[in-house]
Amino acid sequence: xxxxxxxxxxxxxxxxxxxxGKRIGLxxxxxxxxxxxxxxxxxxxxxxxxxxxxxxxxxxxxxxTEDLARYPRTFEQDKAYCEKLGADVIFAPAAGEMYPxxxxxxxxxxxxxxxxxxxxRPGHFRGVTTVCAKLFNITTPDVAYFGQKDAQQxxxxxxxxxxxNLPLEIRVCPIVxxxxxxxxxxxxxxLSPDERQRAVCxxxxxxxxxxxxxEGCRDAATLISEMQAIIENARGRIDYINIxxxxxxxxxxxxGQPCLVALAVHIGSTRLIDNCILDLK
Amino acid sequence: xxxxxxxxxxxxxxxxxxxxGKRIGLxxxxxxxxxxxxxxxxxxxxxxxxxxxxxxxxxxxxxxTEDLARYPRTFEQDKAYCEKLGADVIFAPAAGEMYPxxxxxxxxxxxxxxxxxxxxRPGHFRGVTTVCAKLFNITTPDVAYFGQKDAQQxxxxxxxxxxxNLPLEIRVCPIVxxxxxxxxxxxxxxLSPDERQRAVCxxxxxxxxxxxxxEGCRDAATLISEMQAIIENARGRIDYINIxxxxxxxxxxxxGQPCLVALAVHIGSTRLIDNCILDLK
Numbered sequence: 018x019x020x021x022x023x024x025x026x027x028x029x030x031x032x033x034x035x036x037x038g039k040r041i042g043l044x045x046x047x048x049x050x051x052x053x054x055x056x057x058x059x060x061x062x063x064x065x066x067x068x069x070x071x072x073x074x075x076x077x078x079x080x081x082t083e084d085l086a087r088y089p090r091t092f093e094q095d096k097a098y099c100e101k102l103g104a105d106v107i108f109a110p111a112a113g114e115m116y117p118x119x120x121x122x123x124x125x126x127x128x129x130x131x132x133x134x135x136x137x138r139p140g141h142f143r144g145v146t147t148v149c150a151k152l153f154n155i156t157t158p159d160v161a162y163f164g165q166k167d168a169q170q171x172x173x174x175x176x177x178x179x180x181x182n183l184p185l186e187i188r189v190c191p192i193v194x195x196x197x198x199x200x201x202x203x204x205x206x207x208l209s210p211d212e213r214q215r216a217v218c219x220x221x222x223x224x225x226x227x228x229x230x231x232e233g234c235r236d237a238a239t240l241i242s243e244m245q246a247i248i249e250n251a252r253g254r255i256d257y258i259n260i261x262x263x264x265x266x267x268x269x270x271x272x273g274q275p276c277l278v279a280l281a282v283h284i285g286s287t288r289l290i291d292n293c294i295l296d297l298k
Numbered sequence: 299x300x301x302x303x304x305x306x307x308x309x310x311x312x313x314x315x316x317x318x319g320k321r322i323g324l325x326x327x328x329x330x331x332x333x334x335x336x337x338x339x340x341x342x343x344x345x346x347x348x349x350x351x352x353x354x355x356x357x358x359x360x361x362x363t364e365d366l367a368r369y370p371r372t373f374e375q376d377k378a379y380c381e382k383l384g385a386d387v388i389f390a391p392a393a394g395e396m397y398p399x400x401x402x403x404x405x406x407x408x409x410x411x412x413x414x415x416x417x418x419r420p421g422h423f424r425g426v427t428t429v430c431a432k433l434f435n436i437t438t439p440d441v442a443y444f445g446q447k448d449a450q451q452x453x454x455x456x457x458x459x460x461x462x463n464l465p466l467e468i469r470v471c472p473i474v475x476x477x478x479x480x481x482x483x484x485x486x487x488x489l490s491p492d493e494r495q496r497a498v499c500x501x502x503x504x505x506x507x508x509x510x511x512x513e514g515c516r517d518a519a520t521l522i523s524e525m526q527a528i529i530e531n532a533r534g535r536i537d538y539i540n541i542x543x544x545x546x547x548x549x550x551x552x553x554g555q556p557c558l559v560a561l562a563v564h565i566g567s568t569r570l571i572d573n574c575i576l577d578l579k
Contacts, residue, residue: 024463036319121409122427122461127402146403147462154463180403181428182305182435 018100020107024115027108027155031069034105035157039066043158043185045149048072048109049089049203050098053193057162060190062103069156070099072109077120078144089203108156115151124150124181126173132266133169133279134290137256145170146177158185166192166200168277168292172266192291194220200291207287216284218251219291222258226278230295235272248282256281256288263294272297299381301388305396308389308436312350315386316438320347324439324466326430329353329390330370330484331379334474338443341471343384350437351380353390358401359425370484389437396432405431405462407454413547414450414560415571418537426451427458439466447473447481449558449573453547473572475501481572488568497565499532500572503539507559511576516553529563537562537569544575553578 021027034041042065044057050072061068072095079085092109099107123143129135130142153161163171171189178187193201198220199213208216222244229240237260244258258280261268269276275296282289302308315322323346325338331353342349353376360366373390380388404424410416411423434442444452452470459468474482479501480494489497503525510521518541525539539561542549550557553576560573 028465038317118460120461122405122407122458124462125404125406127404129402151463154465157465177403179399180401181405182432184309184435184438 018096018104018107020096020109022108022110022114024110024155027069027106027110030106031067031156034067040160041065041156041158042068043152043156043161044068044070044104045152045161045163046070046072047074047088047203048095049091049206050095051193051201051203051205053164053166053201055098055102056193057164057190058099058102058104060188061160061162064188065160067106068104069106069108069158070104071152071156072107073115073148073152075115075144075148076112077116077147078141080138080140083138084204084207087207089206108152115148120147123147124177126177126180129169129173129176129266132268133257133259133261134281135169137281142170142173146173149174150177150181150183153183153185160186160188162188162190164192165189166202166290166292168279169266172264198224200289202289204287204289208284212285212287215251215253216287216289218248218253218284219280219282219289221251222247222280223278223291223293226260227293227295230272230297237268237270237272240272240278244278244280248280251284254283256283260295299377299385299388301377301390303389303391303395305391305436308350308387308391311387312348312437315348321441322346322437322439323349324433324437324442325349325351325385326433326442326444327351327353328355328369328484329376330372330487331376332474332482332484332486334445334447334482336379336383337474338445338471339380339383339385341469342441342443345469346441348387349385350387350389350439351385352433352437353388354396354429354433355393356396356425356429357393358397358428359422361419361421364419365485365488368488370487389433396429401428404428405458407458407461410450410454410457410547413549414538414540414542415562416450418562423451423454427454430455431458431462431464434464434466441467441469443469443471445473446470447483447571447573449560450547453545479505481570483570485568485570489565493566493568496532496534497568497570499529499534499565500561500563500570502532503528503561504559504572504574507541508574508576511553511578518549518551518553521553521559525559525561529561532565535564537564541576 042061124146226240263277279292323342405427507521544558556577562571
């Protein structure tokens, strides 16, 4: 496995693979890899001939008040993990390689980005779409792999690919969970032991909504308020809980079509997100 | 020469060329081709192995008040001209092929687009950068050719390519002029015979500034006011006349470094632009 830090090297090595007719897969990550990322890399290795894992903590998707500085960096472990899973290349550029001058060009996706996480993290998705466009242009993948845990991100990137005619497909892979149900996240390591126990409330709230819907409850407001009680009972501070259309991300009032139940909750000072899809067919 | 109207066909034919190791050139146009476009196509044919000319009157770069509906469409002549010059493919999609659903993803370049033409045509450059990103992603050129007449557009696209790491180079080709000096433009055909005669005032004003600078005048305000007099004398209605840095497009007060003298003028109801570079070295 090769470790690459410059854009020029990345272009060279994908050019060579492309010339050999290889199918290129990209797994864009911010490092601090866990089994959720692992599932993306495994799927990429299974489906592609040449797999690039990018490790880049992208400054433009963090607000000044957010956790850019303390975001976990675990390069040596990430390297060993990628190697074990069969990735071909790690692309780990420094911030100055990705942003050598002031970034004045932005890719923005309207409408889908002003709700859910976009409402509480202004500018976040502009940073995500812009860095993904850059990574796609540098590594020219046939397929890029994203996790369903970042459900809104997946919807936004999918739309960006369609609207800009980017020549790649996207695969969105299921959420990977800890044994107690907590969704894997690089930010879970911020949690104290007590917070770690309470953090499972996000999963419990989602499971409750799934069960209540299966029992026949169709009213979104009822489900949301019951989820709210579960979160508050675990002393979680709710950023949002919403039930939305899986494509437009617009709130829905009655559970009918497949919908996304999504929530963001602060456990102590750590913001966690989780979601599930309700499909009653 | 092939005529292609769908994105799928365009992808197929550039994929085949790329597999054969060909160098792909793209000349993005809105059709109504003239000798200025011709120079771009000739250069592309000279430098590349496979040349795509796109003909697409892009609705997203026109404001509702502008001339989208009456913009000249001369497809049969354009076709014959491209064929004569040796283009390999014309890509002429309908608006519904390029924008099959509401476009909510936009590529924007800040700062460079709020001046000169950007100030009088809000949204124009967002439409230009977005459609160019789409055309680049569809035709995956190694080189794209633009005309220096749209000087601001060239600066904006160059910056977009750098900021988004788009895998292509840009070539900017000199302005082609009519025998009396009027810059070639698809919009020249809107001019009445009287307006056509008066339209040469843009070129005269630029030549005047070039001569005055060569004689030693270094004061931008003086040059601008003398150019203004020349335009007004020909009953042109000035949108802007400015002298700016060739990269940042910021106004400059004294002619020192290479600078861009740019103007936009209404002759009757037709808006014309022209420019020259002053480099006193």
